[in-house]
Amino acid sequence: MSWARAVVRATCPESAGAVRLVLEVDGWSGHVAGQHVDLRLTAEDGYTAWRSYSIASAPQQPLVSLVVQGVDGGEVSPYLISDVQEGDVLELRGPIGGHFVWRAALGGPVQLIAGGSGVVPFLSMLEHHRLAGSDAEVRLLYALRNPQDVLGTGVLGQVGPRVQVTYAYSRSAPPGWQGPTGRLDAGVLAEHVCGPAAAPQTFVCGPTGFVEAVAGALVQLGHVPTSIKTERYGDAA
Amino acid sequence: MTSIDTPDRRLDGNALAGPLLELFTIDLSAAMATCVHCDGTAPLGEQQLYADAPALVLRCRDCTGVLLRYSADSHSTGIATVRADLSGLRLLVAHVPAAGASR
Known part of the structure; x- marks a missing residue:
């Protein structure tokens, strides 16, 4: 090419x-x-x-x-x-890329887990889901440092009823925030992602250390390693 | 993904798929790669890529042994020299359109 x-x-x-x-x-x-x-x-x-x-x-x-x-x-x-x-x-x-991809025809449930700008491929998947009129259940767990770092507010603000978006803030959260904070450890993941019984297709994207910690915790929680697709964009210096 | 841009980038095989298109005709990120050192098998996209060695170095995610080294030097003549050391791959399995099949 x-x-x-x-x-x-x-x-x-x-x-x-x-x-x-x-x-x-x-x-x-x-x-x-x-x-x-x-x-x-x-x-x-x-x-x-x-x-x-x-x-x-x-x-x-x-x-x-x-x-x-x-x-x-x-x-x-x-x-x-x-x-x-x-x-x-x-x-x-x-x-x-032929590995870290999702088409509406693949159906759900789909679990997306993003660290920082690792959310970008998921913006494409969620917009594709909406425009295709997909009824697949999709959950996004989006870890970011601060509320002002959020990317894709346009797409994330108009997801359909089959899509659930959860934010997790590691540095500062909005006033009155009741949702998850800190790192995405096994406890946070167990509470906020589709469990292994639902057999989700899981996608994890973000900094290398984040992706490997999350993927490792998911396997600990009983998710099948081959059901987890990952994309690493490096570690912050 | 905004791939990190600093001099110490440990990425994964997804980021190697573009350069490999200089040599191969299909996208290899979903191809199953078996490590010659430990027999571990995973999609190429899930293996570890060290992007800032003199070559791109892909290492096994299980044993960190070298699977593949790849470099491309472009010359002012418009010709690029590609070097690929595939000796760390015991097997590569890809699904491609069968010859003669319409895509």
Whole structure:
């Protein structure tokens, strides 16, 4: 697969530290919710760097949206967040991924567990679920540090009755918050995710340490390891 | 996923699927990979990827033995040289459209 030309059609803030890039990609073949793309940047001296970004938009939507979370000392994200403007052209390879994907035809129940910007592929899955009119039961447990870090408020605010979204705050919670706080340990997971008896398809995405801790705790709780799909985006420095 | 962008990135095989498309014609993230060191088997996407070694290094999630090393150097001529060391893979099983079948 070669690199394609992607024209930036819009760029807008998604949270205090993240932007949404809306791209029109030459020859785009469509994607499956959960897939990602690689973006490549080339410096004037020919140095190149590529990073993977999950697709935030649903397959039913004509343009491809990515959400880029800023990373201190990063090579690629500062440029994408601060410098890219509408009309700019990026190099993109994708869609990629045949493992960490969900289609409405796969049905439910589906358990999604996100750490921070690991929620992005789940925004695609939830929007796909809504636009497909799926009646699959879906639960999202979304762990984030602070309320202002939330991504995807548009999608998360209009999920259907078969979708349940639970937030868990590790650093600061909204005033009067009664829901989960702190890390997602086995106790929090036992209370807030589909139990093993329901045989959910489980997807976990976030920082590497988060994903491995959550997946390990799920296995302890009796979930079948092969029912858990994971995607790691690295550990914060 | 916004893949972490700093110099110490331990990712997973999902992030290797794009580069492997320089060499293979199908997406290998769901392909089952069996480790030559411990016989552990898991989807390629679930294995551990060290993205900032001189090559991309995929390690077994069970025993951390090296499954695969991969690098691509592009040259100003427009030709890229790809190096793939697959010696840590005992077996790779993928489901692909049968020859002649419509997709």
